[in-house]
Amino acid sequence: MRARRTSFWLTVLGLWLVAGPLPAADEVNIYSARKEDLIKPLLDKFTSKTGVKVNLVTGKEDALLMRLKSEGPNSPADLLLTSDAGRLHRAQEAGVLAPVDSAVLKKLIPAHYRDPQGHWFGLSVRARPMAYVTQRVHANELSTYEALADRKWKGRICIRSSDNIYNQSLVASMLAHRGVEATEAWAQAFVANFARPPVGGDRDQVLAAAAGQCDVVVINTYYLAAMLNDKDPAQREAARKLTVYWPNQNDRGTHVNVSGIGLTTAARHRANAIRLMEFLAGDVAQAWYAEVNHEYPIRPNLAPSKTLAAFGKFKPDGLSLHLLGQYNAEAVRLMDRAGWK
Ligand SMILES: [Fe+2]
Numbered sequence: 221m222r223a224r225r226t227s228f229w230l231t232v233l234g235l236w237l238v239a240g241p242l243p244a245a246d247e248v249n250i251y252s253a254r255k256e257d258l259i260k261p262l263l264d265k266f267t268s269k270t271g272v273k274v275n276l277v278t279g280k281e282d283a284l285l286m287r288l289k290s291e292g293p294n295s296p297a298d299l300l301l302t303s304d305a306g307r308l309h310r311a312q313e314a315g316v317l318a319p320v321d322s323a324v325l326k327k328l329i330p331a332h333y334r335d336p337q338g339h340w341f342g343l344s345v346r347a348r349p350m351a352y353v354t355q356r357v358h359a360n361e362l363s364t365y366e367a368l369a370d371r372k373w374k375g376r377i378c379i380r381s382s383d384n385i386y387n388q389s390l391v392a393s394m395l396a397h398r399g400v401e402a403t404e405a406w407a408q409a410f411v412a413n414f415a416r417p418p419v420g421g422d423r424d425q426v427l428a429a430a431a432g433q434c435d436v437v438v439i440n441t442y443y444l445a446a447m448l449n450d451k452d453p454a455q456r457e458a459a460r461k462l463t464v465y466w467p468n469q470n471d472r473g474t475h476v477n478v479s480g481i482g483l484t485t486a487a488r489h490r491a492n493a494i495r496l497m498e499f500l501a502g503d504v505a506q507a508w509y510a511e512v513n514h515e516y517p518i519r520p521n522l523a524p525s526k527t528l529a530a531f532g533k534f535k536p537d538g539l540s541l542h543l544l545g546q547y548n549a550e551a552v553r554l555m556d557r558a559g560w561k
Pocket residue numbers: 303440
């Protein structure tokens with residue numbers, strides 16, 4: 221059996237040597253900061269629909285951006301996929317993203333979820349509300365992000381560190397709405413209420429709250445949704461102790477962010493790349509994202525997953541998300557001054 225298989229491959233190799241390599245394949249190359257299993261099935265769907273092969277390189281956000289920068293015009297990447305508007309803005313600032321003018325993308329993606337000049341486009345929405353321990357807090361004790369600065373929350377709040385781009389984007393949104401002075405005064409008082417120096421990711425805040433270390437956490441909802449659907453009963457039990465609270469419903473709305481995509485300046489498969497962007501913004505891909513990743517679809521007319529729907533409807537902040545990038549550096553400095561580790 222093995223010998224027969226070997227001879228088959230030798231024949232293939234022989235044919236290849238005679239005929240030369242296949243003509244440049246219909247393909248597109250993507251650098252992705254999303255975990256492979258959260259994007260690969262979608263890319264496979266695209267390939268089976270269009271015949272365009274997708275070569276996926278997965279890596280950490282900062283490493284991928286560094287790589288794009290150092291490869292410059294020689295980069296094989298056509299697309300950069302990342303999980304926060306702040307990062308997309310950084311890539312844009314670094315000069316590695318090219319503007320795209322696509323009527324399809326403009327139609328499919330609301331204006332505040334894409335760069336005004338087309339350097340990047342949001343593909344899924346993630347909300348960053350609060351969650352409270354149902355046994356120790358009542359919903360009517362909560363109202364806004366601002367109100368978490370109240371002394372009554374002293375030693376009761378868990379949130380991850382200021383290194384984290386999600387928190388930087390949350391603070392950037394406050395800077396955009398309320399200015400430096402108000403945001404800084406808030407940050408000082410908010411940090412003073414932390415139950416512990418920030419440690420771990422969003423899931424760790426939920427675990428800490430469930431274990432009694434704190435009463436309120438600020439997290440992206442897909443983490444809580446993933447925990448509720450986790451194979452590990454410890455994760456499920458911890459998540460079940462918390463209830464989502466949608467802050468700022470009577471003013472600007474709850475802070476949201478996007479995962480998104482941009483065409484690189486080095487792109488050699490431009491047409492295929494734009495086709496893939498349009499596919500990812502389309503209904504099929506959006507429904508998959510919603511179900512598997514527990515993120516909100518980029519358009520409000522599409523349904524979220526059952527778990528997300530159970531967290532309730534909410535009013536999202538309508539801020540144009542390119543501002544999260546513009547205010548990022550200021551947000552980082554402000555969090556540092558406030559002692560947010
Ligand atoms: Fe995340």
